């Protein structure tokens with residue numbers, strides 16, 4: 025089992041609030057690691073620290089053994105880490121196809137390297153991602169005009185097209201109905217089989233149980249427990265925290 | 272009459288180019304500048320000096336103008352674009368106000384208040400050519416380039432940055448470089464417009480590169496509509512014909528035409544933003560960046 | 563002594579810049595509106611005072627009229643420009659263009675009504691007398707300093723003691739929270755515009771009494787306000803005021819070496835230096851994205 029991405033002792037505070045204190049995580053290739061925990065636990069902040077959207081007060085992170093702390097978000101992305109956002113951040117006024125094509129064109133200045141054949145390759149890649157996400161019917165619609173579930177899948181399609189080997193997904197399945205959720209799970213199963221290391225923030229425990237190989241339980245900025253889904257879910261202490269009747 | 276019309280057409284092409292390149296920066300890249308006249312000025316002085324000192328070759332003049340204006344714009348863009356959008360606006364306003372002083376004081380390069388006079392007629396291989404066809408060619412060339420970029424990957428990158436900067440970064444886009452390129456390209460276009468302007472009038476001085484001029488170009492863009500290809504041209508034609516149209520109105524004293532004109536387009540800018548934010552030709556459903 | 567003379571002049575300008583910039587920063591902090599028409603508020607207030615003076619009104623009436631004009635203009639901008647734009651979710655760009663357009667209209671209307679070029683008021687208060695050998699100060703100098711300090715203290719007291727002031731500060735921190743407590747953010751933003759605008763009036767009047775103002779002075783004021791807000795650190799009133807002072811002094815320092823026309827350049831230089839080396843400003847938190 026190779027570790028694709030790992031971080032040690034991440035810490036970050038906002039003003040007086042310690043949002044993340046000493047979080048260590050390892051994401052093995054070909055596995056889904058679910059990051060669960062109550063609202064405000066610091067899950068999104070952990071992602072932001074890894075991707076360089078926020079500067080960590082302490083801690084380090086490595087991608088395939090190479091340090092990535094201190095890199096800019098675009099550098100982390102080009103190194104092979106794709107992420108989604110809790111609030112999606114689609115390119116609202118661009119078509120679905122352009123949203124996904126943009127994900128296949130990280131580099132380049134005024135134009136992309138590689139000429140026409142490379143362009144056709146990118147277009148094929150984008151179309152495959154659109155197809156896989158089930159958006160072929162709306163490929164020419166603008167992101168802003170999509171329905172809720174379609175937006176969520178567009179956010180996934182961008183990640184599919186980016187061809188990264190680490191995925192950081194921030195609540196990608198929230199609010200999906202049962203059939204959409206199954207389609208979503210299919211996407212992740214497929215990526216996992218390809219050896220992608222996936223970290224999934226998710227509140228719905230059905231989704232977590234269906235997908236996760238491992239669970240890390242985060243509360244108040246700390247990893248309280250990490251391990252097999254069954255073991256974590258059976259722990260009454262964690263359940264009490266998660267379902268809100270602590271104290 | 273012919274001379275009047277051809278003069279108007281030349282100016283329309285030059286200002287169309289200015290408005291269209293500003294549109295690239297504002298409408299495509301979502302970068303807001305009130306210093307477009309500065310880049311026009313840099314190009315005008317560079318082009319005029321080439322014509323005065325080297326050869327009156329219009330291609331060379333335009334090339335020098337594009338390089339000088341585009342290159343110097345990077346000095347502003349690279350630092351100021353690292354931070355929030357408001358910073359760039361503030362910095363560009365500061366630059367615009369200081370540049371007028373710079374242009375006035377750098378007498379060896381700009382001729383100061385008196386300006387550069389007696390710029391020779393542009394000629395290619397010994398044949399004198401009028402500016403109108405060159406301005407039209409430059410305009411078409413830039414429009415074609417811009418629409419190609421808009422449909423290509425660079426346009427996607429800029430659109431992505433405008434709609435959701437952090438998501439664009441998460442896809443590996445180097446946001447700072449992309450924005451700087453957009454500014455440099457746009458400034459280079461303004462520089463070319465400036466050089467053509469200098470060749471057309473065979474005289475330039477600082478009066479053409481003031482804040483009022485920047486505002487005029489911005490108004491052309493706003494009236495026509497940002498983000499469209501032809502909107503800025505429509506805006507340029509409309510606002511350039513405004514002084515002539517106003518002079519037909521008997522109740523406006525000639526000395527006040529300048530003010531009335533500015534009131535009209537200032538008012539148009541405000542009213543359009545309140546009631547029709549995408550301009551006359553713009554797609555009204557398309558809002559502004561929310562990233 | 564010339565240096566000291568210039569420096570004190572810079573201090574006076576700086577104090578007035580500080581007032582104006584604090585008004586801009588207050589509005590920006592509380593409402594998140596980049597109120598570039600603040601320069602127009604300044605111009606308007608200055609010309610109302612000059613008009614009242616020339617019409618022979620009592621100066622106190624003139625001051626009140628100028629303040630009323632500033633407040634009315636600020637509130638009108640909020641009600642008729644920013645709020646409609648906010649309703650259709652216009653972004654920074656839309657707000658900027660609209661406010662800039664209004665500024666252009668104001669500038670040219672003033673030029674048509676009051677004429678172009680510098681206008682000022684000649685009062686005994688602007689007569690300089692020699693306080694030290696070769697050092698001339700007019701009473702306006704002291705009035706400017708005292709007015710700036712007094713208004714800033716009053717503002718600070720209001721923001722920290724008065725419930726509405728506290729609510730304004732809360733609005734700057736977290737608008738959603740405030741709404742959750744049922745406080746009307748629309749009334750508060752009117753209050754922010756009224757307060758922010760009124761701060762520009764004394765600055766305009768005192769500038770009119772010292773160096774005079776012209777119809778285009780609003781552009782300079784706009785630049786100073788934006789630059790001070792950024793240099794001071796976005797969101798910090800104290801920072802904006804201090805930065806305003808700094809910009810005034812920087813202009814004076816530039817004048818000791820170069821000619822008057824470079825004064826504009828000083829504020830750009832200071833702004834640019836901060837953008838290069840300390841983009842978060844003097845008191846700002848790190849710029850988060």
Ligand SMILES: Nc1ncnc2c1ncn2[C@@H]1O[C@H](COP(=O)(O)OP(=O)(O)OP(=O)(O)O)[C@@H](O)[C@H]1O
Nearest residue numbers: 038041043062063064065066067068069070110850
């Ligand atoms: N940029 C920021 N500035 C200030 N505080 C922040 C910032 N980002 C996060 N926080 C704070 O850090 C804490 C953790 O936030 P975070 O968004 O990481 O939680 P989360 O686990 O993702 O919660 P949720 O399940 O609601 O998404 C919260 O108290 C939040 O208010």
Ligand SMILES: [Mg+2]
Nearest residue numbers: 067068069110
């Ligand atoms: Mg979260």
